Amino acid sequence: MDNYKHNATVFKALCDESRLRIIDLIKDGETCSCVLLQDLTIGQSTLSHHMKILVESGIVITRKEGKRTMYSLYKNGIDQLKNIINDIFRIDDTSGNNNVSELRNLTACNNESADNNTKYIRGVKNEKE
Numbered sequence: 001m002d003n004y005k006h007n008a009t010v011f012k013a014l015c016d017e018s019r020l021r022i023i024d025l026i027k028d029g030e031t032c033s034c035v036l037l038q039d040l041t042i043g044q045s046t047l048s049h050h051m052k053i054l055v056e057s058g059i060v061i062t063r064k065e066g067k068r069t070m071y072s073l074y075k076n077g078i079d080q081l082k083n084i085i086n087d088i089f090r091i092d093d094t095s096g097n098n099n100v101s102e103l104r105n106l107t108a109c110n111n112e113s114a115d116n117n118t119k120y121i122r123g124v125k126n127e128k129e
Contacts, residue, residue, distance in 0.1 A: 009056060012040065012053065023059070
């Protein structure tokens with residue numbers, strides 16, 4: 001499923017201490033890469049690598065202003081991240097369907113029991129025949 005690949009890309013962006021610090025630094029508004037470099041203890045190439053991952057995830061957007069590169073959080077990307085988390089954990093499910101996996105397990109167990117009962121009945125029938 002393509003969603004798994006996309007979701008992994010988004011979570012990869014969040015699975016690094018430096019990228020989390022970058023997100024924290026730009027959460028209050030557009031920030032120049034030169035400011036990020038001052039606040040972080042990383043070099044330009046490392047910052048570029050982290051920003052590439054954040055931009056590819058859809059969480060961060062970039063804008064050129066002359067020679068400066070400006071970064072900011074992308075509202076739609078953040079909303080999408082929230083939706084991914086809600087979908088995975090069914091956090092905001094208020095319809096009473098929080099037990100979907102329990103229902104799925106019960107159905108699977110009932111089907112397995114029915115199959116086993118059928119096999120047992122077939123076995124009994126075979127013994128009588």
